[in-house]
Amino acid sequence: MSGLSFPSAPVAGGPADIRTNPFRPDFPLLASDEGLAFLDSAATAQRPACVLEAQRRFYETMNANPLRGLYRLSVEATQAIDDARAHVARFIGAGDPDEVVFTRNTSESLNLVARSLAPTLLGPGDEVAITIMEHHSNLIPWQQVCAATGAKLVYLRPNEDFVITPEEVADKVGPRTKLVSVAHVSNVLGVENPVRAIADAAHAVGALVVVDAAQSVPHVRVDVSELGCDLMAFSAHKLMGPMGVGVLWGRRDVLESMPPFLTGGEMIDSVTETGAVWAPIPQKFEAGTQDAAGIYAFDAGLSYIEGKGRDVLEERERALASYLCARLVDVPHVDVVGPTDPAAHVGAVSFNLGDIHPHDVASLLDMDDVAIRAGHHCAQPLLAWMGIESCCRASVAFYNDAADVDRLADGLGRVWEVFHGNE
Template identity: 45%
Template sequence: MYNIEAIRQQFPVLQRRVHGKPLVYLDSAATSQKPLAVIEAMDRYYREYNANVHRGVHTLSEEATAAYEGARKRIARFINARSPRELIYTRNATEAINLVAATWGRTNLTPNDAVLITEMEHHSNIVPWQLLRDQIGFELRVVPVTDDGYLDMEAFDRLLDERVKLVAVTHMSNVLGTINPIAEIARKAHAVGALVLVDGAQSVPHMPVDVQALDIDFLAFSAHKMAGPTGIGALWARRDLLEAMPPYMGGGDMIALVTLERSTWADLPYKFEAGTPAIAEAVGFGAAVDFLSALGMENIRAHEIEITEYALEALSEVPGLRLLGPRKAADKGGVAAFVLDGVHPHDIASILDAEGVAVRAGHHCAQPLMQRYNVPATTRASFYVYTTREEIDRLVEALHVVRKVFA
């Protein structure tokens, strides 16, 4: 039984009012709200056992290390990693992708190779490959999207050949919500000898993600979109790949032995974690994963399909409103991006804010996708574990206010 009221009670910020009206938070794809369990876990770390990890012999450092490493194990299990050593803490999904580009990419890609991305990527899965392309000179190929917001798999098949060494693809579009067929993509990519990097920033928070079942090679995700704190994310990668990759940053904690002439690297995962890490954030990340696991990712996914179905239906009845992306809730995450005839998304977002409704307006870090659908920007409402039908009703009511202002 999915008790939405009990879940909402866990999120203190949902109790607040904005411009005198109860907050309707529909911007979880940008960052989710945080439950008490996460806030309190981080608070407890600072109040009771704040200390640096790994080198300490004293009790506080032992406790901090146990909490930091315990969180790693729970996060690794959450995505069904083969070993917690395959789970590298990063600042966010963006840093995880940049880590792969700077280490695996720089070592393995040559001017004769190609990297395949898609038209629906977030900038974080476009720009690192462009930067690397400019240095190495490989070919960057782009899989287009269809008019109704799906990946053009016929084009994918055409663009995928033996020159492709990496397919870098989002699991779930942050604008269209489209869930891409990752297992199929991985199977086809591996058949031509290419590796698969999945941007899981939108999928890992919202649906069960199993790196072994998908048979992928790299997965990037961020804690702050999945009920956890900002400032921490993770890269999961196959162990043999991580072992062959050079370090990302140099410094403390990532070494085995250092002399002034040369150094050797620490074992996984520490080889990729230079410097004092985000300890409180890792503790919060672990608490977030516990929170989501207790709700059950299947239950969260089912809730979001129901809310998305309701939202797509309600929004499609607003005159002059055009939705982007798949119209079947089962094919997409909890996102509804739309344009409203004659009203710029920034104006929509401002009026909605005055009504207490928080949405995002803009290009959503996906400018190529805006160009593809010939819109300057869109308004995006996004849903999570705590989103209710009543909140969707409030969104639609507020959109009618927008229409009245611009009538």
């Protein structure tokens, strides 16, 4: 379906029509738990049966340690990882599969980048720029390496419309900036940041650009060449894949210039008593046995998405996020944390319900079998900057439908009644 344009309103009864749901039966957990309104896909997505079956198939028919074996099974396992690597590269518009490194998750990918680059890239007087809306996984690694090297951590802050403006970028990214690392989509505010503009400004001063794409790759088409970044991290488990598989994509010359993060088995060409020669990329960054079954299942998850049509799923998710925001804005006493413009949201909308603590809101919604997240969402500096302690977050994926969102909106009315009666 890619390449086709879609009319502004989804075809009634078509796959992008959120009043119907042709996807739920593909997901065993959702199919077997009909009463569940799962609105926490920004934390982790559900997985379709084909992914679970692939994971099992690996262990039942292909199980061997990849890379080192010379027998049939090991060759097959190695091929499975190579195929998955090439698939991931195609999925994000990368031309070279060797630029795809498998890690455990986004956090590990970002730690790899920070730890590998810092010793040669950063020193006193240098600056690393991130945004105030980073998930802790794209914040603490930079705090740590800045503390260790004497570099300064600088925060890009959005304006009142939750937009990081060109003026803010010009103000914070300058000759001292050595690296800029930004979330493509905020896991709290649900906004998409202007990564291309930030990347261009960073490259103009010779800085490297890292993108945390954990919240964007599952919902919007991400092309690394269009984004203009040098390195990008995301997780399989928010993208139909299993938990425990992450991706670091990096431009070949950048990855080749970086020393390894973890050392040991499978990442060397040769070892002597006194030293070692690193393997070429990507193996240089893949010490130890990989989660081959997980990577193979992740490959199946990407195929599932492509089989359903990436444009269709993206259109449906935009419609769902938009509907979610619009319904929440209409619920009495709900304050949206982030833009109130429904079109500004990718996947997630955060909110508070009057003075009711988010933990109470989430516990009471759970009584109605509506699953949302409540807390600081691993973004404490953002919440502190906005002057709130915590908030609720609802997030959607294409396997949700309008009824899930309605259940949330209606449930919030009942939560209010528990605390305030019918006032």
